[in-house]
């Protein structure tokens with residue numbers, strides 16, 4: 001009888017121990033907590049990016065603390081400080097501009113929290129304050145936009161074209177790099193004449209204002225509009241039409257992002273070329289965050305593959321974009 005009782009106790013103990021073992025492998029608090037400071041909601045790209053990050057966090061079982069900074073650097077710095085105070089496992093953020101992050105990133109480093117840059121880059125004196133950049137190769141996007149323009153100008157046999165540029169947020173990585181890639185590619189081509197570049201802040205309303213300004217100043221001498229994102233392009237188009245000009249025909253229109261709205265306008269023939277910039281960075285972000293939590297090494301730069309949509313192709317075959 002005592003033997004049987006002892007046996008039953010042993011079995012009970014084993015069951016309890018194996019239960020404990022499982023608990024040890026997957027304690028309730030093992031869920032990775034990621035603090036992410038998003039720039040704002042200025043474009044379809046940004047909204048698609050936020051949605052993708054939320055969905056991927058859910059798919060990977062990662063606890064996401066998401067804060068929207070409404071385009072303000074101060075709000076992003078405050079959000080990063082809250083993530084540090086909360087002791088999240090990993091911090092990620094999309095810096096609105098490149099400068100001004102050194103202090104807060106040192107605070108994250110002192111707290112032992114790794115930081116991932118999403119979408120945009122930073123410029124700091126001290127190296128190594130962040131672990132990884134997951135975002136598009138904006139320089140290449142500028143190059144692809146200019147290469148399209150060169151092919152188009154060849155095809156139309158034009159000897160000189162006047163270009164206006166509506167740029168993204170001043171001192172942001174996509175603004176700096178898209179401009180640099182575009183300008184470097186047309187440099188030396190004597191047909192290309194840049195009239196002026198104006199800051200459109202990636203906003204539709206600013207795209208409209210910039211285009212009005214350009215049309216008032218240069219009238220119908222403008223041949224090309226190079227706009228750093230779809231929102232500004234979509235804002236600019238009605239202004240061109242109001243001036244009695246046909247976008248896509250009288251003016252060559254080049255945009256970047258490749259959201260559904262711009263692709264629809266490309267299909268209507270009012271935009272000539274859209275360089276893709278994918279907002280779907282969530283999967284790479286979650287995988288990188290998990291690697292960091294596990295103490296594994298990560299790639300320092302992750303660029304997604306991107307393509308060009310233009311009137312050189314059968315635009316009816318473009319699959320739904322999802323943003």
Ligand code: GYE
Nearest residue numbers: 042043045046174202229
């Ligand atoms: O092109 C624009 C957005 O940083 C790539 O920001 C991003 C840019 C994108 O607001 O639409």
